Amino acid sequence: MITADQLAAAVRAALADARLPDREPELERPANREHGDWATNVAMQLAKPVGAAPREIAQRIVEALGTPPGVERVEIAGPGFVNFHLSQGALADVVHTVIAQGEQYGHSSAWAGWSANVEFVSANPTGPLHVGHGRQAALGDALAAVLAAVGWSVTREYYFNDAGNQMRLLGASVRAAMRGEAPPAEGYQGAYIGELAAELTREGFDAEDVEGVTEVAYQRVLARITATLARLGVGHDVFVGERRLHGPEGVPAVVEGMRTAGYAYDADGATWVATSELGDEKDRVAIKSDGQPTYYAADCAYLADKLARGFDHLVYVLGSDHHGYIPRLKAAAVAQGGKPRRVEVVMHQFVKLLRGGQPAQMSTRAGQFVTLDELIDEVGADAARYTFLRYSPDVAIDFDLDAVVRQDKDNPVYYVQYSSARIAGITRTATERGVEVGKVGEAALERLASEHELKLIRRLGAYPERVAEAAAERAPHKIARYAEDVAEAFHKFYTECRVVSDDAELTVARYWLCRATWQVLAGALGLLGVTAPERM
RNA sequence: GCCCGCGUAGCUCAGGGGAUAGAGCGACUGCCUCCGGAGCAGUAGGUCGGGGGUUCGAAUCCUCCCGCGGGCACCA
Numbered sequence: 001m002i003t004a005d006q007l008a009a010a011v012r013a014a015l016a017d018a019r020l021p022d023r024e025p026e027l028e029r030p031a032n033r034e035h036g037d038w039a040t041n042v043a044m045q046l047a048k049p050v051g052a053a054p055r056e057i058a059q060r061i062v063e064a065l066g067t068p069p070g071v072e073r074v075e076i077a078g079p080g081f082v083n084f085h086l087s088q089g090a091l092a093d094v095v096h097t098v099i100a101q102g103e104q105y106g107h108s109s110a111w112a113g114w115s116a117n118v119e120f121v122s123a124n125p126t127g128p129l130h131v132g133h134g135r136q137a138a139l140g141d142a143l144a145a146v147l148a149a150v151g152w153s154v155t156r157e158y159y160f161n162d163a164g165n166q167m168r169l170l171g172a173s174v175r176a177a178m179r180g181e182a183p184p185a186e187g188y189q190g191a192y193i194g195e196l197a198a199e200l201t202r203e204g205f206d207a208e209d210v211e212g213v214t215e216v217a218y219q220r221v222l223a224r225i226t227a228t229l230a231r232l233g234v235g236h237d238v239f240v241g242e243r244r245l246h247g248p249e250g251v252p253a254v255v256e257g258m259r260t261a262g263y264a265y266d267a268d269g270a271t272w273v274a275t276s277e278l279g280d281e282k283d284r285v286a287i288k289s290d291g292q293p294t295y296y297a298a299d300c301a302y303l304a305d306k307l308a309r310g311f312d313h314l315v316y317v318l319g320s321d322h323h324g325y326i327p328r329l330k331a332a333a334v335a336q337g338g339k340p341r342r343v344e345v346v347m348h349q350f351v352k353l354l355r356g357g358q359p360a361q362m363s364t365r366a367g368q369f370v371t372l373d374e375l376i377d378e379v380g381a382d383a384a385r386y387t388f389l390r391y392s393p394d395v396a397i398d399f400d401l402d403a404v405v406r407q408d409k410d411n412p413v414y415y416v417q418y419s420s421a422r423i424a425g426i427t428r429t430a431t432e433r434g435v436e437v438g439k440v441g442e443a444a445l446e447r448l449a450s451e452h453e454l455k456l457i458r459r460l461g462a463y464p465e466r467v468a469e470a471a472a473e474r475a476p477h478k479i480a481r482y483a484e485d486v487a488e489a490f491h492k493f494y495t496e497c498r499v500v501s502d503d504a505e506l507t508v509a510r511y512w513l514c515r516a517t518w519q520v521l522a523g524a525l526g527l528l529g530v531t532a533p534e535r536m
Numbered sequence: 537g538c539c540c541g542c543g544u545a546g547c548u549c550a551g552g553g554g555a556u557a558g559a560g561c562g563a564c565u566g567c568c569u570c571c572g573g574a575g576c577a578g579u580a581g582g583u584c585g586g587g588g589g590u591u592c593g594a595a596u597c598c599u600c601c602c603g604c605g606g607g608c609a610c611c612a
Contacts, residue, residue, distance in 0.1 A: 028554085030554095030555080031551090031554095031555080031556095031557090031558090032555070032556080035555070039554090039555090041553095041554065044554080044592070044593085047592070048592080054592080077555075078554085078555045079554080079555070079592075079593080080592095081554080081555070124612075126612095161612070164612065165611075165612055166611095166612055169612095268610080269610085270610055272610090281538085281539080281608075282608095284609095284610095285609085285610045286610095287610085288610040289610060290610080292610085294609090294610065294611085294612090295611075295612055319606090320540070320541065320605080320606050320607075321606055321607060322606095322607080323539080323540045323541080323606075323607060323608095324539075324540080324606095324607050324608055325607090326540090327539095347540080347541080348541095349541060349542075349605075349606080350605080350606075352605080390549080390550095391548090391549065391550090392549085392550080393541095394541055394542070395541080395542065395549075396541085396542075396604090396605060396606090397548090397549095398547090398548065398549095400548090411560090411561095411574095412559085412560060412561095414574050415560080415574075415575090417574085418572080418574050418575075419575090421572070421574085422571085422572060422574095422575085424572095425571060425572050426571050426572090427571095428571085429571040430571080432571095433571090477550085478550095481550060481551090481559085484550095484559075484560085485559090488559085491575055491576070492575095492576070492577095494571085494572095494575075494576085495567095495575070495576045495577085496576085498570070498571070499571060500571050501570095501571090514571095535572090536572095536574075
């Protein structure tokens with residue numbers, strides 16, 4: 001399979017042969033198929049330095065270039081583009097490559113040897129996950145998968161608060177419910193509090209044992225959270241509770257370390273970190289004047305903990321409400337001798353939850369929210385995940401519950417999944433009719449020559465670069481959009497080209513094209529954590 | 537006030553220096569002797585929020601303005 005890199009190298013060599021200035025040529029996929037499979041704009045970029053018309057330069061490049069292997073023809077078009085049309089043989093080879101590489105197709109080892117810690121969700125165990133958490137769960141998990149696909153060694157991590165005020169409030173809220181009292185000020189009051197209280201009472205817990213109640217309560221809530229995540233297909237490799245950061249090796253040592261490095265100082269009875277010297281708006285308190293560490297201190301200790309575990313890269317998936325946290329997080333890394341670039345924040349906007357066009361509240365404390373479990377109950381895990389992942393992290397998703405429920409079959413996820421089910425149907429038909437498919441290497445793939453077949457093959461051939469792009473840009477939604485493109489090309493192919501026919505040779509060739517399509521769809525959906533069903 | 541994100545078809549959103557700006561939904565018109573019609577083909581629908589600027593070329597980059605969302609703790 002000819003790659004963009006190979007074409008770029010050929011063009012670069014042509015530049016030298018034509019005695020033109022050296023330059024790394026940009027290869028792009030033209031939007032219009034008539035403009036070929038790849039195009040480069042080097043001629044236009046060289047027009048000024050060379051002092052010649054773009055098309056004239058293009059002519060010199062093309063003459064020096066000849067016809068590279070796998071390319072059918074090279075042409076000059078428009079203002080000076082050099083367009084490459086791949087040969088049919090090179091395209092047919094895509095099918096072979098996909099089948100041969102199987103699940104590995106599209107993956108690469110570009111980042112092999114690099115390790116990344118991807119922290120996401122990290123909701124404190126004070127209540128059930130709501131819809132907003134669902135987006136982060138899907139995004140973090142898919143991002144981890146996409147990074148792994150290009151070679152990263154990825155650890156999915158969840159950080160939670162198992163100490164401090166929120167735990168106290170949770171315990172106090174459950175205790176109050178056990179005693180039939182109103183929840184404390186600022187306490188939690190969702191239905192789950194009552195359920196938890198009833199559960200603990202039934203199991204014989206003593207409401208007066210505040211510590212015991214708190215401990216069990218948070219563990220039960222956390223268990224419920226992980227169960228919800230599991231329904232979405234999300235599983236973390238490592239869970240870190242804040243408590244473990246407060247040992248002597250934790251916050252105190254880290255704060256002292258920063259002091260030694262000259263980034264921590266005492267003032268007004270508190271200990272501060274000089275984050276303003278490291279890009280933050282102002283300095284932050286680490287140890288309060290009452291001697292208690294702040295949440296930021298724990299964050300610093302946690303960061304130290306991650307660094308000590310040897311990760312090359314620390315990815316924090318955070319909601320946009322945490323964007324102010326980015327500078328102090330990077331500052332913490334530098335204050336501990338790390339590089340700010342090792343800390344990367346992937347920020348996402350929130351899910352605007354609507355019900356019948358009306359905004360729905362999502363306050364954990366007030367207890368009036370739509371839980372992630374309820375959402376999954378209504379639309380299913382696949383549709384929920386796909387809907388979260390279809391959009392750029394930068395846009396706020398308008399998630400109208402009524403609409404999504406009603407959307408049902410119109411949800412794009414079904415469009416993609418339907419193509420998977422159709423392929424499975426074709427496979428079943430082929431088997432039932434006793435088609436001898438043999439091996440892909442023996443198939444007459446050159447028979448795949450119609451417009452729709454070639455379009456589908458071109459889409460399949462673009463998968464590796466789309467995966468690389470999604471990983472580099474931390475943009476899993478590009479995989480979803482790509483899957484929709486493949487599904488579209490497949491549906492059109494399906495409509496125009498009958499697979500199982502009297503033409504045995506063509507049947508086999510198309511069969512393998514279908515299998516290759518399924519492989520790519522399953523791979524793309526797999527990265528998103530969505531199933532590629534055989535029936536639906 | 538300062539910081540971040542967004543503003544593209546009626547709605548929800550892709551595209552984020554290149555060649556006629558795309559998809560789904562919604563509207564309208566067609567397509568089931570044949571592997572799954574959750575599909576396909578077609579029609580209608582756009583000052584890419586607005587003004588300046590950079591460039592051979594701007595929806596894309598810079599800048600100012602307008603609008604929407606979020607954030608600016610010795611809270612967690």
